[in-house]
Amino acid sequence: MPTPSLPDPTNIRVNTRGAVILSEESFELRDSRGIYFPNYIEPVSHVAVDVGGSLAKVIYFTRSAEPPSPETVATLGSSQSNLSTPRSISPVDDELRRSPSPPASSSRLTGALTPSILDSNLHANGNGFFGGLSNDVLRNSMLRRASQHFPGGSLNFERFETDNIQECVDFIMGLIERSAKVNNVSIADMRQGVKIIATGGGAHRFYELFQNSLQVEVSREDEMECLIKGLRFITLIPDEVYYFSDELIESVAHPNSLASTLHIEPAADLERPSPNPPQYAVTFESNPSPQLPCLLVNIGSGVSIIRVDEDGKYERVSGTSLGGGTLWGLLSLLTPATSFDEMLTLSEKGDNACVDMLVGDIYGQDYGRLGLKSTTIASSFGKVFKKGTDKRQFSPEDISKSLLYAISNNIGQIAYMNAEKYGLDRIYFGGYFIRGHAATITTLSYAIRFWSKGTKRALFLRHEGFLGALGAWIKNVDPELGNHEDRS
């Protein structure tokens, strides 16, 4: 039986032409949308796992000849695309209006891994001699699959809490078992063909757990390197990158903008992304172009700030411990919210002016000489500490909004200063902290715009939380992105 001509494994590339982002299955999974690659034909047998301080992210690839049906393709979100259905113009905005929903990891147990070892052996033995393979079942399976060497497949995204890492292990175990069944090979053979690529801080901590529980090869990749590779890859996907439009930058620019003088302006003055007027909508990048050099600000539990040069060389130049973990930790002490999405929903309804001391509260007016508007936040939580104040007067909603602003403003400010220092105009914000949340995005965007006088742009990603996992995945697929030494 003739086998189709296959590219040499060392030249495998992920063909992103025509890639589409699939719609999420629930609000909670809005950052975990699959990506369908219609032109990618190589099997990928490895599973990438990025274990962070709070969350473990998993990425794996499943082949499917079926292109997504129109209703499973995510709203493109371009502000030009769909003016007749306003709410869908800005998915970011749209999502906010929904109530927080289903529990995490309602795992989508469809699709299966296709161990590349099978394919590469098949390729190496394309003449039909399956030397070194151990059993007939495997041999037959490979023959069967070789005839199905269709293009197309999906990248799948899952996340788990690091504290429940066993859930993550169980998920991968299930994936391997299911894939063995689909590929009609034994679990032992499947295990031989599968590899775990682990990154993130927990890659070290949980190395043995993965290896012992799954009985597959586990290799580790450097966290920062994976973040950068993930960024380089994901920015090639159409409609993945989004930002506030230049019109918005113009329209909200501080009239007396003196980057030299000021506090950060709270996003309170900034219109939410909305279709009306359309310039307030988010713009999606439908024709991706190389995004280097840039600054990557990865906001997970903590924050890493990484300078990326045009040639992909990178350096972690700064960071701050005031990140997602700070917001989640403090709000879990201060509000009844039990999930980050609940906290974000609370903040939606809050008025930070009830807890923050504004310039106007102190001065009774603008401090014009310094360009400080009366609505500028002078002191986050500055209204709370007063003797005799009944602390119950401060609502969870107001507290949530104030803290979200404080953390976002601060990250934006430190990011700007680093972008300025290294002369970088593109500032990518990644990490699970973002969650496509309008108040977060507007605050970060406004901070960058404000401090840079509109010369720098804050850019966001729909798969914001998966950069490290994406990098670990692509590093072991695409030699161009994966194999040369990038670190400066």
Add this chain to the structure above:
Amino acid sequence: MPTPSLPDPTNIRVNTRGAVILSEESFELRDSRGIYFPNYIEPVSHVAVDVGGSLAKVIYFTRSAEPPSPETVATLGSSQSNLSTPRSISPVDDELRRSPSPPASSSRLTGALTPSILDSNLHANGNGFFGGLSNDVLRNSMLRRASQHFPGGSLNFERFETDNIQECVDFIMGLIERSAKVNNVSIADMRQGVKIIATGGGAHRFYELFQNSLQVEVSREDEMECLIKGLRFITLIPDEVYYFSDELIESVAHPNSLASTLHIEPAADLERPSPNPPQYAVTFESNPSPQLPCLLVNIGSGVSIIRVDEDGKYERVSGTSLGGGTLWGLLSLLTPATSFDEMLTLSEKGDNACVDMLVGDIYGQDYGRLGLKSTTIASSFGKVFKKGTDKRQFSPEDISKSLLYAISNNIGQIAYMNAEKYGLDRIYFGGYFIRGHAATITTLSYAIRFWSKGTKRALFLRHEGFLGALGAWIKNVDPELGNHEDRS
């Protein structure tokens, strides 16, 4: 009756030669120590008031021929001075060990204002003709006082809560009434001779309150200008400025210090100021020299960051809303503490590692490639948000320490970035936030040292909270510091 020869009022200077800082009356008033000027002979009739977001600070001058007795002179604090009584070597450290104490503004109702209008009229009419004065009592008083034209007097410091501004008004009212009595003039005449110089945000808000309640002239001064003038003046006082010694800088410098790569190191690794070994003690500047150019970081409810050039020109270049008000506000929600000193005392007993996620918690080890030590704080409060965690396990002490570190680290980081941007090596930290508190000072010092690789120095002031009031006071006394236009 001959009157002594007096300098022309326009040439009045505050002679700081031999100035000594007096000991505080209580722990709570450690930032409000009087300063005795043995060689200053001019009367000063004005009262400076700096009304901030949370506190109102008052400064006034009282004349006294009596030099302070040895026991009223504050511990000099030089690490060389007093090795036999270790605890007194570092007043900063020493103070920490005391329990928080008396209520605020246990007003020291001694001394009285000496209206300069009386003196200058006296001077203008030195031949004995008291033209334009309204009554015999005043005339007699002036004759009496002229003969007492001794050198020496004290600058007095008081503070009140802005929310209880009436207390502040009452205090000044009492001071005026007492001064009238001491000077043997009517209250009406005293009022004519007294002037309120108001600065800070509340100068605008409370202008009419001061004017109407006190029935004295009130003038307003720009807040930033006063901060800078106050800094320039106070740094002339011996033993006012303090910092960690260079030996300490050397000994705690990160072994693989790469300013480019890292998180801020928590102060946990840094020895507290202590006499043993002596290099960990605070060094006091006993021979003041001009301190410009420098960066001034004023930490009140919010934070202002001001660049000061060598010629005294200044510009507010940055700021952050994460300041004292944020710490006080959040801790008043999260702990039972009802005063800032109580919060600081709580933090003394805490272990931030119980709430903060450290690099070691994520990686299980150092992240050596990035120079991140396992004790580095990766995420402030990063351990708090975990499903199923009993929130009561987080003690007020641990929470206080974590938040103090978070706010201090962040201010230190932003301050460093601005100092670097403007090429400034001296970074002064002022504002009531500091409170001479060891954990705050070590954290700020360490942050500056860490990020600057020891090339920049964090400097502190014993009258840290009174810069604005000092500036308002001196601007109306000393023409050299006061009258030329400094603002760039």
